[in-house]
Amino acid sequence: MREITAKELANKLNTGKSVNIIDVREDEEVAQGKIPGAHHIPLGQLPDRLDEIDKNQHYYMVCRSGGRSGRASAFLHDQGYDVTNMAGGMLDWEDDVEK
Template sequence: MKEITANELAKKVNNGAHVNIIDVREDDEVAQGKIPGARHIPLGQISERLSEIDENEHHFMVCRSGGRSGKATSFLSEQGYDVTNMAGGMLAWEDKIEK
C-alpha cells in the first residue's frame, strides 16, 4: 500500500497541487474539521459510492489515525483505483483545517 505523511500531503496542498483527498471518517469527526477541499465519504459508504470516485485520478485517503483510510486504500486498490493512504491520519495533520 502506498503511503504519504501528513506533512508531505500538506506541502502538496499548500503548493497548489491538484490533489483529490477523500476523508473516510464519520460525520461527527468531520464536523470537527477536515483538510481543506477534502471530500467526505464515510468508510462504510465507499463501496456503494464508487461512482463518485474518478478512476482516472489519484486519490489520497484520510481518517483519524490511518487505520480506516488504510482499509479504504486497500479496497480501492483492489478495484483498480490509484490511491495513497495518509499515514497517521488527522492526528498527524498539523496544517489548516476547514469546518
C-alpha cells in the same frame, strides 16, 4: 500500499498542486474539521459511492489515525483505483482545517 505523511500531503497542498483527498471518517469526526477541499465519504458507504470516484484520478485517503483510510486504500486499490494512504491520519495533520 503506498503511503504519504501528513506533512508531505500538506506540502503538496501548500505548493498549489491539485490533489484529490477522500476523508473516510464518520460525520461527527469530520464536523470537527477536515482538510480543505477533502471529499467526505464515510468508510461504510465507500462501496456504494464508487461512482463519486474517478478511476482516472489519483486519491489520497484520510481518516483519524490511518487505519480506516488504510482499509479504504486497500479496498479501492483492489477495485482498480490509484490511491495513497495518509499515514497517521488527522492526528498528525498540523495545517488548516475547514469546518
